[in-house]
Amino acid sequence: METGPITLCIDVGGTSIKVLRCEADGQAIDPPLIESTPSPSTPSPVLAQIADAASRVGSFDRAGFGFPAVVRGGICTRAVNLDTGWQGLDLARELGDLLGVPVRAANDADVQGLGCVSGNGLELVLTLGTGIGSAMFLDGTLIPNLELGHLPWCLPGADKTSFEQELGDAALKRIGVNAWLDLVPTALALYQRCLSCDTIYVGGGNARHLASLSLPDNVILIRNDAGLTGGVALWEGIPANRVIPRLT
Incomplete structure (x- = not known):
């Protein structure tokens, strides 16, 4: 009903x-x-x-x-x-x-973050799609408009590009899935080192490629429908005792 x-x-x-x-x-x-x-x-x-x-x-x-x-x-x-x-x-x-x-x-x-986070601790949401989206929450409070995808990609020997240029959909198509999968864990480790997140959620259309990887315990792959259902949380807030929409 x-x-x-x-x-x-x-x-x-x-x-x-x-x-x-x-x-x-x-x-x-x-x-x-x-x-x-x-x-x-x-x-x-x-x-x-x-x-x-x-x-x-x-x-x-x-x-x-x-x-x-x-x-x-x-x-x-x-x-x-x-x-x-x-x-x-x-x-x-x-x-x-x-x-x-x-x-x-x-x-x-x-x-998307409003549609997936638990509301506990420091939670980072990354969306891997056309570009890289990001959101951060501290005990359920949103820190809005965080554009981590535009940070410089500063690995030794790498060109001066951004995380989005290295990990966005255009890069995936240019270098192939296997090479792209070699880069994503490095990006996650860099974000974790800088932010000390309790949980990192990874969603977006290309998150499905990560299902074959062995990821850190605090990294959770989430379903794309969180980007829709989060629209309810714009009105109602993050629900208590949320079931995380894991990608299975």
Whole structure:
């Protein structure tokens, strides 16, 4: 039985747009609707596609929107990998006008973190997809818009690039999965050395490649649906006694 308020959870990525209706406890009501991200991914076609998808999934009372940019107060304030038309756009207001419900918007990695962390200790969330997203929580409190993927990749003998340039999807396709898998544990170790995390969660479309690795005990692979269900936590907060959505 559906129990309100129902949240429409929205996740916009470089290749796909996903929408999912969830109950207030984060349980999905229907399977997610997944569509390709328009190209070019400028604001008007992307927002129109979200609205079109929303019109086909049933009724909802509010929306939680994860977007791959720095988002403050629902406004896109920095969009390194996106069309410049997103800069300064009030995502929550624009989408709210289209959907006719209140919308809360945040960085997509922050939303993924809200969908997976336990709320205990220092928890780092990394998303390995088109780029690298990151989010950090201290005892359940979000430290928003953490862009660890843009830190310099400073290994001896390496070119002066960033973590995202070395581990993003373009790099995986360029060097192949095996070479990419050699780099990911190094990146995780560097983050751990600098941040002393209690737990590191790794999600995103390319996290599945890590399933064959022997990872440290504090590294947990998570399912991609956390990037959607975290939209509920934008409204309800992190639930107590959460079951971590592990990738199996």
